[in-house]
Amino acid sequence: MRMGNALLMGVAALAYGVLFAPIVVIVVFGFNAPLGRFNLIWQGFTLENWLHPLRDAALSQAFATSLGLALSASAIATVLGGLMALALTRHRLRARSWIEMLLVLPLTSPEVVLATSLLNLFVQTNLPRGFGTLLIAHSLFCLSYAALTLKARLVEMDGSLEEAAMDLGARPLQAFRLVTLPLIAPGLLAAFLLSFSLSLDDYIISLFTAGETVTLPLYIAGAFQREISPQIHVLATMVLMASVALLGLSVRSGRSA
Amino acid sequence: MNVSRRSPRAEARPPLHRQAWLPWLLLTPGLIWLLLWFVLPLAQLLPVSLSENADRFRMTLVFRGRIANYAEVMTQYAPVLARSLAYAAASTALAALIAYPLAWVIRFRGGRWKGLLLALVVLPFFTSSMVRAIAWTTLLGDDGPLLSTLRALGLPPGTRLLNTAVAVVGGLTYNALPFMVLPITLSLERIPTELLDAARDLQAGPWIVFRRVVLPLSAPGLAAGIVLSLIPAAGDVVNAQFLGGPNNRMIGNVVQSLILVQRQLPRGAALALVLMALMTATVLVHVRRHGSSDLTLS
Amino acid sequence: MPRQAQPVPAPLSREEPLPSLGRRRFLRQAVLAGGAAALGPALLAACRSGGGDRKRRLVISNWPLYIDPTKDGVPGTVDRFRKQTGIEVSYSEDQNDSVAFFAKIQPVLAAGRPIVQDLFVTPYWLAERLIRLGWADPLPLDGVANASRLIPSLRKPSWDPSGRFTLPWQSGITGIAYNIEATGRPLTSVDDLFDPRLKGKVGFLTEMRDTMGMLMLADGKDITRPSYAAAEPSFARLEQAKKDGQIRAFTGNDYQDDLLAGNFAACVAWSGDVAQLALEQPKLRFLVPPTGTTLWADVMVMPKGAPHRQEAAEWLKFVYDPATAARIAAAVKYISPVAGVQEVLARTPATAALARNPLMFPDREMEARLRVFGPLASGEEARFDERFASITEG
Numbered sequence: 001m002r003m004g005n006a007l008l009m010g011v012a013a014l015a016y017g018v019l020f021a022p023i024v025v026i027v028v029f030g031f032n033a034p035l036g037r038f039n040l041i042w043q044g045f046t047l048e049n050w051l052h053p054l055r056d057a058a059l060s061q062a063f064a065t066s067l068g069l070a071l072s073a074s075a076i077a078t079v080l081g082g083l084m085a086l087a088l089t090r091h092r093l094r095a096r097s098w099i100e101m102l103l104v105l106p107l108t109s110p111e112v113v114l115a116t117s118l119l120n121l122f123v124q125t126n127l128p129r130g131f132g133t134l135l136i137a138h139s140l141f142c143l144s145y146a147a148l149t150l151k152a153r154l155v156e157m158d159g160s161l162e163e164a165a166m167d168l169g170a171r172p173l174q175a176f177r178l179v180t181l182p183l184i185a186p187g188l189l190a191a192f193l194l195s196f197s198l199s200l201d202d203y204i205i206s207l208f209t210a211g212e213t214v215t216l217p218l219y220i221a222g223a224f225q226r227e228i229s230p231q232i233h234v235l236a237t238m239v240l241m242a243s244v245a246l247l248g249l250s251v252r253s254g255r256s257a
Numbered sequence: 258m259n260v261s262r263r264s265p266r267a268e269a270r271p272p273l274h275r276q277a278w279l280p281w282l283l284l285t286p287g288l289i290w291l292l293l294w295f296v297l298p299l300a301q302l303l304p305v306s307l308s309e310n311a312d313r314f315r316m317t318l319v320f321r322g323r324i325a326n327y328a329e330v331m332t333q334y335a336p337v338l339a340r341s342l343a344y345a346a347a348s349t350a351l352a353a354l355i356a357y358p359l360a361w362v363i364r365f366r367g368g369r370w371k372g373l374l375l376a377l378v379v380l381p382f383f384t385s386s387m388v389r390a391i392a393w394t395t396l397l398g399d400d401g402p403l404l405s406t407l408r409a410l411g412l413p414p415g416t417r418l419l420n421t422a423v424a425v426v427g428g429l430t431y432n433a434l435p436f437m438v439l440p441i442t443l444s445l446e447r448i449p450t451e452l453l454d455a456a457r458d459l460q461a462g463p464w465i466v467f468r469r470v471v472l473p474l475s476a477p478g479l480a481a482g483i484v485l486s487l488i489p490a491a492g493d494v495v496n497a498q499f500l501g502g503p504n505n506r507m508i509g510n511v512v513q514s515l516i517l518v519q520r521q522l523p524r525g526a527a528l529a530l531v532l533m534a535l536m537t538a539t540v541l542v543h544v545r546r547h548g549s550s551d552l553t554l555s
Numbered sequence: 556m557p558r559q560a561q562p563v564p565a566p567l568s569r570e571e572p573l574p575s576l577g578r579r580r581f582l583r584q585a586v587l588a589g590g591a592a593a594l595g596p597a598l599l600a601a602c603r604s605g606g607g608d609r610k611r612r613l614v615i616s617n618w619p620l621y622i623d624p625t626k627d628g629v630p631g632t633v634d635r636f637r638k639q640t641g642i643e644v645s646y647s648e649d650q651n652d653s654v655a656f657f658a659k660i661q662p663v664l665a666a667g668r669p670i671v672q673d674l675f676v677t678p679y680w681l682a683e684r685l686i687r688l689g690w691a692d693p694l695p696l697d698g699v700a701n702a703s704r705l706i707p708s709l710r711k712p713s714w715d716p717s718g719r720f721t722l723p724w725q726s727g728i729t730g731i732a733y734n735i736e737a738t739g740r741p742l743t744s745v746d747d748l749f750d751p752r753l754k755g756k757v758g759f760l761t762e763m764r765d766t767m768g769m770l771m772l773a774d775g776k777d778i779t780r781p782s783y784a785a786a787e788p789s790f791a792r793l794e795q796a797k798k799d800g801q802i803r804a805f806t807g808n809d810y811q812d813d814l815l816a817g818n819f820a821a822c823v824a825w826s827g828d829v830a831q832l833a834l835e836q837p838k839l840r841f842l843v844p845p846t847g848t849t850l851w852a853d854v855m856v857m858p859k860g861a862p863h864r865q866e867a868a869e870w871l872k873f874v875y876d877p878a879t880a881a882r883i884a885a886a887v888k889y890i891s892p893v894a895g896v897q898e899v900l901a902r903t904p905a906t907a908a909l910a911r912n913p914l915m916f917p918d919r920e921m922e923a924r925l926r927v928f929g930p931l932a933s934g935e936e937a938r939f940d941e942r943f944a945s946i947t948e949g
Contacts, residue, residue: 004463009366011358019381019434022392026384029395036835037620038812040395058649076290084287091280099284104549106295108484108540109533110492112509116516116529117298120305123316123522126666140294143287201386204494204509208517212659212671214649220387224499225651225808226619228391236388243383247376313937314657314688315665337949399756400817417755419818420803502804503797506948514948517658519940 023240030233037227049230053238056231062219063235066200069131069215073138074146074195078188080139081146086180088147089154090162107144114141115208122209129211137209138202142195149194153187193246200239299533306527313520326527334511334528341508342535344422345490348429349437352486353479355430356437363438364445378438390428390499397424397500420502428496433486440485440551444478445471481551484543488536508532611642613866616675618853619648620831621725623886632883636873642866652807653681653762660858664690669860673867676724679852680764683714683930686721692857693719698868701875704894708922709852713779713929721854722871723892725827725883728914728925729765729849731842732814732824732832742821745773745844749792754801758813758822759793761805763943764928766793766823768849772926778849779929783938794946805947814839826914827889841914843924850925852892881906890915 032039033046054060084103088096106114118137122129161183165175203217210218220232306326308318331338363374381389396403397419408414418424448471456466494509501507508528515525543552625631630638633646650656656677660670664685677685685691696702702722715721733742738753748757759766768778770789777785796802803819811828813819815836829841857867873879880893885906901910913921931939 008358008362011355012362015355015359015434016377018431019378021396022389022431023381023384025392025395026388029392036815036832038815040391040398040812040816058647080287080290083283087280087283091283093280099288100549101544102288102291102296104540104544104552105537106291108488108536108552110488110509110529110536112492112494112512113299113529113533113536114295116512116525117302118294119516120522120526121294121298121301123662124301124305126662128666128668129662136294140290143290147287197383201382203387204513207513210659211662217385217387220385220391222649222651222655224391224812226648228812232388232391236384240380240384244380247380247383314661314684316661333945334949394812394816398816398818417803420755502800503802503947504800511948514944518654519937519944520658521941 026233026240027237030230030237032230032233034230037229039228039230039233049234053231053234056229058214059216059219059223059229059231059235062214062216065131065213066216069134069138070196070199072135073142073199074192076135076139077142077146077195078150078192081143081148081191082150082184082188084147085150085154088151103144103147105144106141107148111141111202111204115205118205119208129209130213133209133211134206134213134215137205138199141202141205142198145198146191146195149191150184150187153184153190157183197243302526302530305523306530308523310521310523313522316520316522318523323523326523327531330515330524330528331531334508337506337511338508338531340505341491344426344429344505344507345487345493348426348433348490349483349486351426351430352433352437353482356434356441356482357479359434360438360441360445363442375439375442379435382435386432386495390495393424393428393500394419419500420505422501422505424500425496425505425507428500429490429493432493432496433490436485436489437482440478440481441475442478444475444481444551448474477547477551480543480547484539484552487539491536492532611640611863611866612645613642613863613870614645614647614671614673615870616647616649616672617724618650618676621648621676621853621887622646623882632874632879635879636870639873640866640869642869644870650676653678657681657684664688664859667860669862670858672858673861673863674855674857674870676853676855678762679712679714679721679854680928680930682721682854682856685856685858686715687933690859691720692859692861692864694722694855694857694871695864695868698865699871699875701872701893704875704877705892706894708850709892712852713927714852715854721856722875723852723854724874725887725889726850726852726892727889728826728843728917728921729760729769729851730824730826730829731821731844732810732829733821733840733842734814734817734819734836734838735840736838737817737820741840742842743845745769745846748821748823749796749801751801753820754799755803756818756820757796757802758810758819759802759805760810760823761807761947763939765825765849765851766805767939767943768926768928769823769844769847772847772849773844775846778926781929781931781935781939783935783942786939786942790942790946797946825889827887830888830912830914843914843921845924847924847926849928850890851927884915885909888912888915890917 029039029042030049031045031047032042033044033048034041035043049055084099087093088099093099114137118133118140121127122133127133162175162179165179166172170178201217202215203221206215206218207221214222216235223229223232304320305318307322307324308320308326309323311317311319359378363371363378367374395401398404399417399419401419404412404416404418407416452470453466456470461469491507492509493507494513497505497507497510512525512529512532515521515528540552622633623631625634633644636642637644656675663670682691694702696719699722705723709723709726711718712721712723731742731745731748735741737756738747742748747753748759767786767789770793771778771781771786774789774792776789793802804813806813806822808828810819810822810824811832814822814824814832824841826841826843829839833839833841855871857864861867874883875893877893877895877899880891881896881899884891884896885900888909897910897916900906909915917925
């Protein structure tokens with residue numbers, strides 16, 4: 001038993017070690033002063049990259065594009081997904097299991113298949129590829145995550161509160177605004193953040209649907225071919241720090257709700 | 258469709274929120290989105306996969322009902338497909354072996370740190386996967402920190418990690434970890450501690466408790482973790498591209514090459530549909546046995 | 556409104572006040588910002604189609620580190636051009652993979668719309684394809700008197716027999732780069748790439764013509780009129796080496812990472828890159844195989860419908876001036892297409908050594924080793940692509 005325990009703890013510790021190994025490299029290499037244009041070998045410590053995180057103009061622009069894309073795609077996904085989640089949890093539907101399957105399938109389809117099918121659709125319909133097609137693709141794969149995350153939250157939530165509000169004379173929309181919405185706000189935030197991080201990180205689907213628009217992962221994949229600036233590591237670290245902050249925020253708000 | 262159907266309670270008092278058309282109103286925008294950008298494009302792949310290139314650079318096609326596309330890609334790329342499934346299976350098994358003890362520790366030893374420990378599993382995935390791939394190339398390189406250390410400890414020189422199958426499977430395993438840890442932890446969470454106490458009171462040893470009580474009760478979580486790891490791994494592109502060598506390419510790389518490099522859209526579509534069929538079958542089998550709720554971590 | 560290089564949505568400004576916002580307000584702000592971002596591109600697209608622009612502009616896309624940059628207060632070619640002509644140049648170094656670039660522009664050009672760039676630099680074989688597809692506009696050669704000062708081998712090349720659609724930016728030599736410490740000996744031939752002692756430490760290029768050209772020449776084949784039948788033995792050799800684990804990876808420009816990180820001992824590489832890299836890694840050597848190798852050119856192409864023809868002509872005239880061309884050559888260390896550059900470099904003591912470098916100014920002996928990979932008929936090209944991909948992706 002004692003040995004089993006030690007073994008368990010050992011595996012857990014090792015797992016955390018492996019999980020954070022590349023993260024340590026990313027954070028550390030943000031402080032590297034590479035000799036040439038590839039920030040892959042440790043050369044020496046500098047704060048220069050952190051003082052000028054936006055020096056790499058094309059990288060900053062790709063980052064801005066990705067942020068805008070992630071915000072808009074998550075907004076669409078959260079709204080559409082939220083409505084679907086409401087319908088699936090607050091109403092009896094005969095087609096429910098079919099609709100749920102339809103929501104699960106994009107999640108379990110290989111990305112390269114989604115990418116292929118969307119590219120083909122855009123080719124066949126002559127839809128010019130760019131920010132618009134990226135938005136379509138990203139909002140699609142975020143929609144399933146958002147709807148299912150929110151559905152899980154709504155199932156946990158007691159529907160009788162709304163009924164009580166209406167018994168007290170609230171009109172349905174009023175009950176929704178005053179009772180349901182505040183209660184699911186943490187769920188909405190969670191769905192939004194999940195969508196946001198998925199969109200920000202997507203590579204394959206973007207590669208197929210981006211046209212001439214350059215998102216952050218596309219830029220970094222290209223940078224691998226020409227110049228890996230330390231600013232890439234700095235921006236990645238910043239995104240990580242922002243995520244930690246938002247994660248803390250959503251954990252706290254989840255608790256207070 | 259369901260508009261005319263009324264539930265008996267709605268007869269008595271039909272407020273807005275019980276109107277039968279309301280759920281469909283809420284569902285419509287999302288359903289349109291899914292039909293337009295998921296079902297329709299997938300359905301469209303089918304005729305494309307039976308077509309022939311008219312001009313590969315203009316991406317124009319002629320439909321010829323060419324089933325041979327499937328035969329061709331299956332004969333040419335069967336080894337790659339088999340390799341992809343093998344890598345996916347290996348990484349999923351590895352991830353399960355690592356994730357189960359980890360989930361166990363989080364559930365039964367986590368105490369008040371449970372939430373934090375779980376968050377720490379997810380946290381690394383908030384960095385860009387592309388930057389992580391670059392970091393792995395730094396870590397695993399021939400003169401990188403890992404091999405240098407191991408060589409100092411007596412590893413024979415000439416051992417490589419980067420651009421090998423080990424690196425690809427390792428990368429896939431890494432990506433699978435949160436998808437394995439989360440559902441397993443959730444399913445362990447549902448096992449009441451009293452049940453374990455009762456089993457121990459009946460003189461069951463730890464191994465028996467695990468095998469007869471915990472494992473069966475956490476099986477749905479484990480099964481969900483397996484599906485959630487297997488599918489992204491089988492269709493992965495990035496790990497083989499950055500961490501693999503020319504003998505470790507996966508089916509995702511082939512689809513990408515067929516479409517973006519060789520510009521053979523019909524054959525690319527055929528291969529994509531084969532992959533999709535395999536993965537959908539896996540999901541359906543899972544859903545029939547365990548339902549879909551574990552897949553969505555709810 | 557003028558054509559924008561990239562539609563950049565503007566929700567970034569929302570980032571700043573985030574900490575002071577309440578949770579709910581943040582959510583609302585984020586949704587609003589998202590909505591604005593969703594509308595942004597549509598508005599931009601609407602603006603794009605209307606009106607002509609009065610400002611003189613030029614959008615150029617080139618490969619990275621392929622021009623002299625502004626450094627230590629000395630203005631580079633782009634800045635000097637801006638100052639001299641007043642033309643607002645957008646110069647992006649966003650080319651890194653010609654196949655991916657073609658995949659990007661193909662749908663736009665096929666639909667008959669102009670792409671963002673007025674001029675881009677692309678490999679000779681891709682230029683040939685674009686000309687064949689009718690997606691290139693003739694260059695405004697009337698305004699470029701000095702375009703006739705090309706080095707002889709680049710006049711009316713096989714990829715552009717009329718000479719109307721392309722002008723060379725730089726050419727270069729495909730060779731073998733190696734770290735002499737890792738190989739333990741100087742390499743002397745293509746066969747050395749197949750030396751079992753280098754197993755798993757060898758890289759080849761994903762650029763099919765460069766990899767196959769060198770191998771076919773080593774097999775004694777003529778690559779100026781390539782055929783699939785002639786290439787098959789070289790394909791088989793490459794495939795066997797891959798199966799044996801001799802080849803570690805097929806790469807694009809990222810072979811440079813692997814050379815520096817010690818993952819490659821030797822690899823197929825491009826002349827100027829290695830000259831630039833040698834500044835970081837003095838153990839690097841470059842071999843031009845005695846059996847011959849490919850001489851390639853990256854050329855400037857004007858995509859169909861590019862609006863700034865006059866400005867493009869001024870740019871071409873500017874970079875074909877021997878003094879400017881010499882600055883570019885000194886920075887990138889490839890073969891300048893402009894006659895007279897060697898003399899300019901020889902006049903300045905700091906660059907005199909470059910003027911004697913046979914990789915930049917091939918002498919007779921070097922020239923004898925260099926061949927241009929000839930055009931492939933469309934069906935042949937598909938077979939080459941497919942076979943090559945079956946090796947790199949199989």
